[in-house]
Amino acid sequence: MSAAIIEAIIEARGVAKSFGPTPALRGAAVSAARGEILAVMGPSGSGKSTLLHCLAGILVPDQGEVWFAGRRLDTRSEAERSALRRDRFGFIFQSGQLVPELTAEENVAMPLLWSGTRHGAALARAREWLGRLGLEGLERRRSGQLSGGQAQRVALARGMVAGPDIIFADEPTGSLDSVSGEGVMNLLTDAARQEGTTVILVTHEARVAAYADRYVVVRDGTVSTLTGAAP
Amino acid sequence: MSVLSGPMSVSLALLGLLEREPSHGYDLKREYDAYFGHGKPLSFGQLYATLARLDRDGKAIAGPAEPGGGPDRKRYVITDAGTADVEQWLSEPAPPEPGLQSTLFTKVLLAVMLGRPAIRFLDLQRAAHLQRMHELTELKRSDNMADVLLADHGLYHLEADLRWIDHTAARLDRLTQAVRR
Numbered sequence: 001m002s003a004a005i006i007e008a009i010i011e012a013r014g015v016a017k018s019f020g021p022t023p024a025l026r027g028a029a030v031s032a033a034r035g036e037i038l039a040v041m042g043p044s045g046s047g048k049s050t051l052l053h054c055l056a057g058i059l060v061p062d063q064g065e066v067w068f069a070g071r072r073l074d075t076r077s078e079a080e081r082s083a084l085r086r087d088r089f090g091f092i093f094q095s096g097q098l099v100p101e102l103t104a105e106e107n108v109a110m111p112l113l114w115s116g117t118r119h120g121a122a123l124a125r126a127r128e129w130l131g132r133l134g135l136e137g138l139e140r141r142r143s144g145q146l147s148g149g150q151a152q153r154v155a156l157a158r159g160m161v162a163g164p165d166i167i168f169a170d171e172p173t174g175s176l177d178s179v180s181g182e183g184v185m186n187l188l189t190d191a192a193r194q195e196g197t198t199v200i201l202v203t204h205e206a207r208v209a210a211y212a213d214r215y216v217v218v219r220d221g222t223v224s225t226l227t228g229a230a231p
Numbered sequence: 232m233s234v235l236s237g238p239m240s241v242s243l244a245l246l247g248l249l250e251r252e253p254s255h256g257y258d259l260k261r262e263y264d265a266y267f268g269h270g271k272p273l274s275f276g277q278l279y280a281t282l283a284r285l286d287r288d289g290k291a292i293a294g295p296a297e298p299g300g301g302p303d304r305k306r307y308v309i310t311d312a313g314t315a316d317v318e319q320w321l322s323e324p325a326p327p328e329p330g331l332q333s334t335l336f337t338k339v340l341l342a343v344m345l346g347r348p349a350i351r352f353l354d355l356q357r358a359a360h361l362q363r364m365h366e367l368t369e370l371k372r373s374d375n376m377a378d379v380l381l382a383d384h385g386l387y388h389l390e391a392d393l394r395w396i397d398h399t400a401a402r403l404d405r406l407t408q409a410v411r412r
Contacts, residue, residue, distance in 0.1 A: 043397065138339065187370075206393045207386055210364035217357075 009034045015064035024050040026221035037199040048218040057081035090159030090167040094174035098143040104154045105139040111162040116120035129157040149180030152160045166198045232372040353400045
């Protein structure tokens with residue numbers, strides 16, 4: 001636990017966020033260390049996805065602070081936060097959200113192309129990641145020709161390809177059966193550990209949270225850290 | 232954690248292993264421990280007591296002591312009666328155990344009755360359950376499919392407990408009204 005305090009790569013301090021009159025977060029505080037896999041649990045509507053969006057700079061908190069790598073994140077401009085999301089963060093959502101018109105390798109190459117990597121180099125790197133996640137031979141398929149588990153692995157490859165500091169995963173197995181979900185979680189945690197990537201894993205499923213090093217529970221917009229959490 | 236509990240299950244598991252192939256006592260124990268022991272290996276005392284009982288009841292036959300070193304040179308062979316027992320056991324469902332009077336339930340109810348912080352207890356229990364689930368998830372990285380299957384069995388049961396814990400946490404106010412005097 002002390003590692004999270006000493007070497008926090010990302011941290012929310014007293015974050016509050018409302019949507020109209022409805023408060024989603026009321027003073028939420030959480031931090032994750034470099035290379036740590038942190039599960040953010042909680043029932044539907046508890047505010048866990050809002051917390052993830054605030055940490056990732058997608059939403060700006062009404063109150064409180066968000067820090068990334070020793071600098072305030074929430075006070076930066078939309079353009080700066082957007083660049084940060086592109087260059088330093090990776091994202092995996094419940095249902096892959098691949099671009100249907102693009103092939104698997106083109107989907108994976110996208111973050112590299114946005115960052116200015118040349119087309120050939122980006123595709124080569126994309127193919128490398130697809131191979132690493134057991135998707136050899138599927139490089140030219142479009143998302144409609146992939147199973148749910150395969151599409152989610154493509155999304156994982158896209159999230160990891162640019163070497164992000166942090167992967168934000170919001171219910172990454174939510175649309176998968178238990179066996180496919182397990183495959184995705186094994187690949188996600190293995191890849192993150194090998195690359196030293198921090199993972200913020202939002203889930204309401206205990207079986208998914210069990211892959212994490214540590215977990216917190218969001219309840220009524222605040223975060224409680226459970227004692228006796230995983231080592 | 233042993234998958235099997237009670238002498239009945241142990242003897243039937245041993246019979247099942249014997250149905251697969253006749254075996255010496257030591258080999259039988261090794262097989263049992265590998266598949267069903269999981270941190271609670273069968274003692275030689277229990278092994279030979281069980282084998283003697285199976286022999287006495289006509290479920291397995293101990294062959295004559297074979298020449299060779301060591302005391303354990305008897306080879307055990309399952310009988311038709313033993314095979315029938317295994318067949319019967321595997322064709323019956325195990326009793327569903329709803330655990331209505333589990334320790335967990337008793338602790339929560341008592342905490343509420345006594346005005347103690349039940350939510351704190353539920354949080355601690357949730358943490359302990361998650362910790363165990365984390366360990367079982369790590370165990371699933373093993374190549375041994377029996378370990379993986381066993382870990383899954385544990386994970387689904389713990390998950391069911393956790394859902395009950397969450398549900399109870401969400402209804403503590405109503406529970407408190409119902410049981411406090």
